[in-house]
Amino acid sequence: MSKYLIAEIKDNRPVNKNHNLLVLDSPGIPETPSPGQFYMVGIEGTNDPLLKRPFSLFREGNGEIHFLYRIKGKGTGLLRQMEKGEKVSLLGPLGNGYPLPPKNITPLLIAGGIGIASLFPLAAKLSDSAILFYGGRTGDELLMLDELKGMVKELIISTDNGSAGKKGTVIDVLNIFLTSNSQLLTSNLLLYACGPSPMLEAVSRVASEKGIKGYISTEGNMACGVGACLSCAVNTKKGYKRVCKEGPVFAIEEIVW
Amino acid sequence: MNLTINIGKLKLKNPVMTASGTFGYGEEYSEFVDLNKLGAIVVKGISIKPKEGNPPPRICETSCGMLNSIGLQNMGVKEFLKTKLPYIRKYDTKLIVNILGNTIQEYVKLSGTLDDAGVDGIELNVSCPNVKKGGMLFGTDKKMLGKLIRTVRNNVKNSTLITKLSPNVSDIREFAKVAEESGSDAISLINTIPGMAINIKTRKPKIANMIGGLSGPAIKPIAVRMVYEAYTAVKIPIIGIGGIMNYEDAIEFMLAGATAVAAGTANFVNPVATLDIIKGIESFMKENNIMDLKELTGGLRC
Incomplete structure (x- = not known):
């Protein structure tokens, strides 16, 4: 089951000049995501950008979900400016992750x-x-x-x-x-x-x-x-x-x- | 409080539907949306044979909107009847099937098959090229549109027939009238508006097909205007479509003359947009002492 919810930003810090790490509070995310799955992340309250952006799962646990993202265009440009306490919409986990390798591979x-x-x-x-x-x-x-x-x-x-x-x-x-x-x-x-x-x-x-x-x-x-x-x-x-x-x-x- | 509305013979529990192509076959959104709560589901356009669609990139975002050229990808009517129809039929909602063809005969065959299969409504997508008439669009030629609707009408016994009008015409009222006079039970408008976007660094079009259909909030004022104009010209019910993101937008369309509304691009932005719109309409009616939603249709004060 994927889920759609509004999540609070716990941190959104620069990792270098054009990449940020977004940390979201993830209460109510029912399913543990697998590596390779992704989420759609949306900025609320604006029609420009309109669509959510797909972000790969970077890390999860302890009631948090982390995304490492590159600031590329209008959407990620606006996302970078968002601060702790602000909210984004979150849809996921979505898609299929990486199948794990058999033993001895x-x-x-x-x-x-x-x-x-x-x-x-x-x-x-x-x-x-x-x-x-x-x-x-x-x-x-x-x-x-x-x-x-x-x-x-x-x-x-x-x-x-x-x-x-x-x-x-x-x-x-x-x-x-x-x-x-x-x-x-x-x-x-x-x-x-x-x-x-x-x-x-x-x-x-x-x-x-x-x-x-x-x-x-x-x-x-x-x-x-x-x-x-x-x-x-x-x-x-x-x-x-x-x-x-x-x-x-x-x-x-x-x-x- | 009464939210029910009628489209032809169909009685919908509320006026909120999904726009074709934005809600898959219902199943895709069933994790998020209780499909029982929707007025109707309009499924992705179906053709006789499966279509593989256009090469990617198929969409790009533009200011307050998006361009798409999916290329009418679909599984074909046979597979639809076998796998998708039984799924949607488990739900207490009306099923409207959008159909597309390259000849009148294809529309006739499709509508007949779907009518026999007992779908509640058939929506004619007339933005397809007529291959026999040199690729002219059915939706932008009044004579061809009239002939198409009349021929299909003769073959559809039980399903409600809806014609989805193209905005790509100089006077929408004339096309609305053609639809009404030719026997369409209702019209839906607007379809997407042809548009284009270019990546200035690569100098390439942002979608592979170059030209795509613009949808989303960017086109809403155009859609409201066209619904209003169509409302002044015909008596058959109008399904308003075009950038409806929330209940305020839905009510605006109804005031302009829409009996029902369909949310399209909004589903991508908010997977529960349809449910939010229904709830919003209910609250609006309560706050404004509106007992019957039908009061709103054409309620514009000039």
């Missing part, structure tokens, strides 16, 4: 930019079994590094300009890792990716070339979040599917690029 998590928000709770759940590849354009865009370090087996960061970690894209780094660890059987690996669309497409290519299975979390312009409006279509081998309902997490091989 090494999960490789691939996060690009704000894609870390969706993979963070998965990394937490997998505790020290996951290897996380986390890339951004510059070092100061990488978020929550200290927490992530303590969470995963290995954290491999990369930046486009080399200002932190390895220079190159997260895909470059993933390819190097797979080549230099060729003793790892691809059948013992499982990919989990979230990030911008070109990155997901590249992950799919790597997966198909190397024969590695896995999951990606997709995005789409979304209006309702509950499967009614058919806005957030994603092209799959079985035709268009809804990001909000059949997704946002899909098996990599399902998506048609």
